[in-house]
Amino acid sequence: xxxxxxxxxxxxxxxxxxxxxxxxxxxxxxxxxxxxxxxxxxxxxxxxxxxxxxxxxxxxxxxxxxxxxxxxxxxxxxxxxxxxxxxxxxxxxxxxxxxxxxxxxxxxxxxxxxxxxxxxxxxxxxxxxxxxxxxxxxxxxxxxxxxxxxxxxxxxxxxxxxxxxxxxxxxxxxxxxxxxxxxxxxxxxxxxxxxxxxxxxxxxxxxxxxxxxxxxxxxxxxxxxxxxxxxxxxxxxxxxxxxxxxxxxxxxxxxx
Amino acid sequence: xxxxxxxxxxxxxxxxxxxxxxxxxxxxxxxxxxxxxxxxxxxxxxxxxxxxxxxxxxxxxxxxxxxxxxxxxxxxxxxxxxxxxxxxxxxxxxxxxxxxxxxxxxxxxxxxxxxxxxxxxxxxxxxxxxxxxxxxxxxxxxxxxxxxxxxxxxxxxxxxxxxxxxxxxxxxxxxxxxxxxxxxxxxxxxxxxxxxxxxxxxxxxxxxxxxxxxxxxxxxxxxxxxxxxxxxxxxxxxxxxxxxxxxxxx
Numbered sequence: 001x002x003x004x005x006x007x008x009x010x011x012x013x014x015x016x017x018x019x020x021x022x023x024x025x026x027x028x029x030x031x032x033x034x035x036x037x038x039x040x041x042x043x044x045x046x047x048x049x050x051x052x053x054x055x056x057x058x059x060x061x062x063x064x065x066x067x068x069x070x071x072x073x074x075x076x077x078x079x080x081x082x083x084x085x086x087x088x089x090x091x092x093x094x095x096x097x098x099x100x101x102x103x104x105x106x107x108x109x110x111x112x113x114x115x116x117x118x119x120x121x122x123x124x125x126x127x128x129x130x131x132x133x134x135x136x137x138x139x140x141x142x143x144x145x146x147x148x149x150x151x152x153x154x155x156x157x158x159x160x161x162x163x164x165x166x167x168x169x170x171x172x173x174x175x176x177x178x179x180x181x182x183x184x185x186x187x188x189x190x191x192x193x194x195x196x197x198x199x200x201x202x203x204x205x206x207x208x209x210x211x212x213x214x215x216x217x218x219x220x221x222x223x224x225x226x227x228x229x230x231x232x233x234x235x236x237x238x239x240x241x242x243x244x245x246x247x248x249x250x251x252x253x254x255x256x
Numbered sequence: 257x258x259x260x261x262x263x264x265x266x267x268x269x270x271x272x273x274x275x276x277x278x279x280x281x282x283x284x285x286x287x288x289x290x291x292x293x294x295x296x297x298x299x300x301x302x303x304x305x306x307x308x309x310x311x312x313x314x315x316x317x318x319x320x321x322x323x324x325x326x327x328x329x330x331x332x333x334x335x336x337x338x339x340x341x342x343x344x345x346x347x348x349x350x351x352x353x354x355x356x357x358x359x360x361x362x363x364x365x366x367x368x369x370x371x372x373x374x375x376x377x378x379x380x381x382x383x384x385x386x387x388x389x390x391x392x393x394x395x396x397x398x399x400x401x402x403x404x405x406x407x408x409x410x411x412x413x414x415x416x417x418x419x420x421x422x423x424x425x426x427x428x429x430x431x432x433x434x435x436x437x438x439x440x441x442x443x444x445x446x447x448x449x450x451x452x453x454x455x456x457x458x459x460x461x462x463x464x465x466x467x468x469x470x471x472x473x474x475x476x477x478x479x480x481x482x483x484x485x486x487x488x489x490x491x492x493x494x495x496x497x498x499x500x501x502x503x504x505x506x
Contacts, residue, residue: 057408075412087405090504091427103423104413132504152413 001069003156003188004031004054009063010213011049022213023049026063029207029216036182036189038199038222041209042249047192050214051160054190055081067156077105080154084161086141088133094144095120095129101152112151119147122181139170146178150185159191163198175201179228196245200238201228208248218248294474302474303481309463314482316459320376320448321490324383325441331384332392339392340399340425357389362450369454379451379459386447387440391433398432399425434498441494445487460486 010025024046031037041047052058053065056075065072067079088097095116102112120126123143125136133141142162149157162178163171175198182189182202193199199206200222208218224237232238276296282288283295290298303310335353338345365382372378402425410420452461460479467475 055412057411075414077413079412081409081412083405083409085403085405087403087409089406089424089427091430091502100423101413104410104415104419134505 002030002032002066003068004029004072004190005066006030006054007064009053009060009065011046011053011058012061024053024214027214027216031188031190033188034186035204036191036202037205037207038191038193038203039207039209040193040196040199040245040249041214042211043194045209045211046214047209048160050209051158051190051192055079055158077101077152078154079156079158080149080152081158082142082145082149082160082162084164086133086138086145086165088141088144088148090133093130093132094125094136097133097144098147098151100148105152107152115153116147116151119150120144122184123147123177137170138166139174142166142174143177146181155188157187157189159189159193161192161194164194171195171198176228176230178202179226183227196242196249197233199245200224200241201232206241206245208245218245220244291471291473294477298474299477299481302472303478306475306478310460310478310482313458313460313463313479314486316376317445317448317452317461317483318486318490320379320451320459321383321441321444321486323376324380324447325387325437325444327380328384328387328391328440328444329437332388333395336392336395336399340396353389353392361385361447365450365454369451374455374457378454379448379456382451383444383447386443390439390443391436394432394436394439395429398429401432402428431498431502434494434502437494438491438498441490442487445483445490449483 006027006029008026008028010027011023013021013023015021027050039047039050049058053060054072056067056072056079059073067076088094089100092100095113098116098120099112101107102109102116117126117129120129123146125140125143125147128136128140133144136144142165145162163174166174179202189202191199191202203222206218206220206222207216208220209215210217220241222237222241224232224235280295280297283293294302335349339349339353340346361382364385365378368381368385369378372381406424406428407420410424415423448459449461449464452459453465456462460483463479464476467473467479
């Protein structure tokens with residue numbers, strides 16, 4: 001059974017002058033278990049809107065959405081989200097932040113704490129568990145946010161431009177790290193990004209979206225070997241996909 | 257310690273001591289009458305002489321201030337929740353509260369005294385009136401300052417409204433709550449004194465009124481200094497609590 005299947009999904013907003021804005025769709029999409037799906041598109045194309053619908057944070061205007069075969073109506077702990085902004089609570093320590101899902105979901109305390117320690121060690125944060133988030137660098141904060149998203153062992157991970165607020169060097173380092181964690185933890189993921197290289201580096205599949213209202217204009221499989229490394233970006237296949245995606249995003253703009 | 261470091265520490269106290277000495281010298285050389293402006297030493301002597309009275313009146317005023325302040329918290333916190341979390345609460349309550357805030361509370365003091373009689377209650381009620389609004393407005397602003405992304409995170413975990421309130425909104429509003437409290441506590445002392453000015457047999461406001469009417473200016477000054485000390489102590493007590501409660505920079 002697919003993790004997610006969308007059929008004819010659209011989203012219409014009312015802007016502040018009461019005008020209808022077609023933000024999204026219609027979108028048809030099936031995501032299979034264990035695959036990493038990257039989504040790229042021009043800014044304002046509705047990528048984040050799509051993610052919010054999939055997360056169950058906003059309702060779709062029309063169409064059907066199924067999550068593990070049941071209608072998707074509200075958020076669930078089985079889907080973890082990593083936001084662009086780390087969204088760590090400044091009044092909690094790193095460990096308490098990572099344990100927040102356990103707290104909200106009333107998960108067994110000891111097991112959760114063990115898992116939190118494991119995740120923090122995996123992401124190189126074990127020396128900072130009792131620090132407040134304000135003491136951490138941007139990259140470390142985003143790693144802590146990753147640990148928090150993984151704590152409840154979600155089957156499906158949504159990433160909303162998770163490295164968007166970071167500098168280029170940290171971004172590259174973290175994407176490779178995420179790729180490594182990916183190979184290790186193996187899960188279904190849905191990544192929204194405006195960085196084409198990042199999308200290819202991480203994904204099994206790359207979806208290219210059009211200008212508003214956002215539609216999926218291409219669905220390209222990425223047949224690059226894993227684990228992916230710094231060198232992956234020099235692979236001719238990588239460069240070929242990159243050119244293809246650039247063409248799809250910028251090609252039409254050049255004409256007009 | 258280097259010279260600049262020492263200078264850094266002693267300059268401020270030295271300037272204040274010099275100002276006090278200047279005051280003393282001016283009063284003595286210009287022979288300013290006692291009823292107009294007493295010298296610092298005269299005030300100190302009056303404070304020593306009247307120490308038991310000053311203390312008992314201080315306790316009365318402090319009690320009124322603290323009781324009124326706590327009562328204002330008890331009233332404004334639930335109302336702030338209503339305004340922040342319910343569209344109807346906001347539509348119905350906010351205009352009335354804003355209108356009430358525009359009334360100069362000092363002008364209400366004689367009325368409040370008329371209603372509550374010659375007890376400590378009119379003073380407490382005036383303190384409540386002056387404290388209420390700064391706390392309310394700041395707490396509402398604090399609740400509303402919660403970033404949408406944090407609310408999304410809580411929702412994505414399927415958190416209940418109750419969990420969102422206690423785990424997210426309350427801690428997020430804590431810095432604003434303390435800002436409101438610190439504004440309110442300064443107003444509270446003023447409110448208590450105004451209540452005592454209108455009608456009272458005790459409290460520092462009463463003491464100031466009595467001593468000035470009998471031209472006992474040194475005692476009036478001593479009472480004003482006692483009021484100032486109470487104000488500062490209450491403010492720093494709140495700041496201490498804030499530092500214990502808010503250990504992060506928002």
